[in-house]
Each structure stands twice: as C-alpha cells, then as structure tokens.
Amino acid sequence: MIPQPSKLAMVPFVSVENMMKLVNEIGVAEMMQGIATYIEDDFRRWPEFDKTPRVAAHSEEGVIELMPTSDGETYGFKYVNGHPANMARGFQTVTAFGLLARVDTGYPILLSEMTVLTALRTAATSAMAAKALAPDGATTMAMIGNGAQCEFQALAFQKILGINDLRLYDIDSSATDKVMKNLANLGLTLTKCSSAEEAVQGAQIITTCTADKQYATILTDNMVGAGVHINAIGGDCPGKTELHRDILLRSDIFVEFPPQTRIEGEVQQLDADHPVTELWEVLTGRAEGRKSAKQITLFDSVGFATEDFSALRYVRDQLEATGHYQNLDMIADPDDPRDLFGMVQRAKG
C-alpha cells in the first residue's frame, strides 16, 4: 500500500470558492469589521513585527510583489500583482494569495486566495484609519475611482464609521453604474457625479482609488477644503500617485511603514525627510491623530504586510467553525525526516 501523507503534510487551503462562501456566511461588512479588529490589534503591537518593504519585481506591464512579515511566532507573506493594463484584457488588475507558517518549525499552516481577501483588508484598513483621523460626525464620502475596490470601501466605511452618503465618480461612467447597482438597497444614498470636482462637494472624506500606473492628478489643491480626511489608496507604486503635491503640503500625513511609503506612496513627491506620522503611533496613543476640525488629514495608504498577516489570521480563526477549506498535500513529511529519498522510492508502491 502506498503510504498516505501524515497530518503534518497537509496545509489548509482556502480557494476563491471557499473564500466567497466564508464572506457570504459572515457577511461582507461584518467580515471587514472583524478583519479591521485584527488589523488594529496588530498595529497596536507594531514593535513586535519583523518589518521590511515589500520585494517588488517591476516590468513594463506591472509589478509582482512579495510581502513578508513575522511576529516571532507566526510568519506570513502575500504574493500580489498589480497590472493596470489587465482590466482591458479581461484580467484582474490585482490578484493575490497568501500564506501563514509557524516560525518555530517553518511549516505552513494556511494557504489562502487573497484577491478577495486583499479587497477586504484594504477597505478594513482604510476605515480603521479613518476612525482615528476623519472629522467627528462625518456622513459623506466622495469616491473617485469606482473599480474593484470601491464597493468594499463603501461598505467598510458604512459599517465602521456610519458613512451613508456616497458621491461617486469614475472616468469610465460604466464603472460608476456597476457600483450604483451593486450597492443599491443597502441603506446608502448614492450620487453619481460627472466630475471629481462635483464628487467632493460636501464630502468630509475623500477616497481616491484609481489604478493608473503613472503620476496622475486625481485631486487638485482647490478641491480639498479644510477639515477633510483624504483616504488615498490608489497610489501604491514608485511613479504612481493621485494627489497634487500642494495638497500634501497642506495636510498632516499618516502612513503605515515609512520606508515603504516613501518609495511608493503620495509622499514620494516630497523630500525624504518630510514629516509623516506612523499610524501605529496614533492607535497606541504615542502620537496625535486629528487635532482640530480644520486640519486636513491624509492617510497615504500603500498596503503593508502586517495587514495581510492580520487578514490571514482572521481567516485562519474562522476555518474550524465554518469548514470552508480543503487540505492540500503540500509538505513532504517522511516518517524518518532524513529519509526523503526513501519516501519517494516507497511511493512507487
């Protein structure tokens, strides 16, 4: 008889199908709220993490990145691509998968799709940061860029901040139509706008989420009034920004991990020593978040490895109760660990 793989050889895998089952069982907004809690918990213990800027392989068409981190007990990484031209070819701009492993043995303990999960964690991070930075009593958000990330942002801000009024604009109006349709009947007031200028009218929060891999100016200086919180999530590569530099000079800027954001974020337009505040310092009370009603706060978000780590931790904690995973025979585990060769030979049967 051919020996069966041991339990150690098996890694729980969450496919796209199982991730969608998980999301629909828990609820999109509820799951983002849960993930936001994990992300915030991990930001609060920031010094415990092994942090490094992501390792990027750039090409003309896009970028492929590995984003590792570790808290000393668990190691995680995400594989993610960003290919702005993909959409026109019928592919996703961003696809991803991720892994958790035990630091003490190096054995993987979770493999998961992360295309859907990245959308959830990005929106959860944005809303979690906005909770600390947006003006009190905010009700209205402008959303510029209505692509794959838009609905997730909308529902995370609704759930976590109570934002019920959305002003939508996209250079491609069919993208806005898609969002209007997907978010109908969810308790949101949706306004389709014909320009970014129109979208920002009356908004206390502005979310920019476009996918061009270039310097773009989605927001100009005159569009941003006093007291606004800007949630800038589209600029996340060297050479890719969304905001006019003058906005940055008027804003207090909050970032995830400065060594990565200086390269990839909106702040790549500024001097390398331009002051920024780290989000974890705000969340732990070491630094102030919003100080006044007139202040412009900018969360210059590029996405950091700990956020994926937190999202994977969340997913892992749901597996047992939901059963939405399969076991993959991914780790060779011979009876005698020195006898890898013998294991291969014995598999001949």
Next chain:
Amino acid sequence: MIPQPSKLAMVPFVSVENMMKLVNEIGVAEMMQGIATYIEDDFRRWPEFDKTPRVAAHSEEGVIELMPTSDGETYGFKYVNGHPANMARGFQTVTAFGLLARVDTGYPILLSEMTVLTALRTAATSAMAAKALAPDGATTMAMIGNGAQCEFQALAFQKILGINDLRLYDIDSSATDKVMKNLANLGLTLTKCSSAEEAVQGAQIITTCTADKQYATILTDNMVGAGVHINAIGGDCPGKTELHRDILLRSDIFVEFPPQTRIEGEVQQLDADHPVTELWEVLTGRAEGRKSAKQITLFDSVGFATEDFSALRYVRDQLEATGHYQNLDMIADPDDPRDLFGMVQRAKG
C-alpha cells in the same frame, strides 16, 4: 446556479503525491539530469535574470526565506525554511513550495511542492557545477553528512559524472545505514567510514552536506589534498559554515550569486573582496573553470533562486504529458474584472 470559476482562475498544483509520481515515472536520476539541463540553460543566460539575494526571516529555531527571480517573461519564487532542530522533533529540516507566474499579467501558472523538488535541484546543480570543475576521470566521492540530501547527490553525480564509488560518513551512523540501504543495488560501491578523515581517503570529490546552524569544521585543512573538488552545500546561512578557513585560502572558489554567497556561504569567513568566480561565467566560457590537475576547486553553493526557477520550468514542461497535477481555484476571476464585489455577491447563488 452558482457561476463556475473560469479557466483563468485555475492554477495547476503539483502536490507531494503528484511530485513523487512524476519523479518515479521519469526516474530520479533521469529527472535530475533533465533539471540540470534546465539549470545550466538558465545559468548560460544569467544576465537576462532579475537577481536579488533571498529575503530571509531568521529566528532562534531557523530561517524562512523567499527566493524570487524573473527572466522578464516568467516570474518565479520559492518559499523555503531551514530548521536544523526539526529533525529531532520529527519534522523535515527543509520544506518548500514554489510558484511560476506570467510577468505580463502577474497571473500564477504553476504552484508546486518543492521539498522533494529542492532536493532534486540542489543535487542537479552540484553535479552540473562539478562537471565543469571536478578533475577529469574522477571516480570516487566522499560524502560527509548523510541526511535527506545525500542519496540525491549520489545519484546525480553517478548519472552526470559517472561517480560510482562513494565513501560515506555521518556523525550519526544510522544516517549512513539509511543511505547504504537506499542506494544498494544501484551500481554504486558504498563504503561506510568511521570518520570524515577516513571518508576523504582517495576521493577526488568531497561533498559536505551537514545541517548544523553554526560555524562547524567538517573539513580541516590537512584533509584536502591537491586536485580535489569540494562540493560544499551545507553552509547556507549567515553563521553556518562547514570548512576551515585555511581550505578556502588554498582553493579557487566558484559561487552562484556573489551578493548572496558573501553573506551565506563559506566565503563569509573571508574578506568581502576575496576573489570568487561566478559559475555562469565558467559555463559561458567567460572565465576558466579547472585550470590544472593540482588545483583545489570549491563550489561554495548556497542555492540560488534561478535554480528553483529552472526546476519549476522543468516540472511545468512535464505536466501536459504526465497529467500529474490538479487545478486549484486560486485566482478570483470575475466576468467583469472591475466587478469583484458582484462576483462575491453572485456566489450566494
């Protein structure tokens, strides 16, 4: 009806079970010979590759590494751990898996176990390098360290260099017994030795492959005679070496990728500017390999990302003919790539 994932969403996955089927169908030695050809082809086009030292997360117990590379058309990376204490706990010291993806879209095209495959590619690389560096007419190899990698090294050297005489030593004699048993009746003359000194007697090639994560002295200077080729594969971490420094000073040293080997290899014992020759230069005729019968050549191998890339390319090229894989639903691929949210909603059925 719940929509089924598209073809784009599917990534071929080679499990441990399928990898063993593949190895046994092709034959261990034949597969290593095939992989060696792919590795050599990729070393010959070395300048085409995007090369970076691996990204390591060190802990007290071991290391977890990501090893990415790209040839501009295909991107690949390996996840690999190295935990010397694992063996005593019934775990593998090294486990691994890897991925290939298209650079133009960022979409994965292969996910594969690499614990078994790493053993094959490491041995294939050693034999491929020895073909260029070992003395002509070599018949005898000393093998110090008889763990999981040993049999693969033996069979690769037999197949590719015609080495039929093996002198085996391990600090744990049961490891040697395991190798003697596994390699019986394969046309090899096997001698169990009671010391490293005894093992190197009459050997033209010395392979050191031990797993201690520390500075060790497996070979001392007096043990290495003129004309020998040393295949040093166990020293592959900062702080982990196998050879006495004096041997290095008498040897011509050949390496894979200097920025990585300077940190991890035997040469970490030497000055940062100590001369080394890159293997790709030897294989393309830009640099000389072995110059004389008396020269000591040392392949200070730490394992490089292109070798994994080559091995994954080889595996991918066998999939269609052998069928030894399964499709994993790993990439979210909505009909409208901007409509990730709608895809999740529609999965409710």
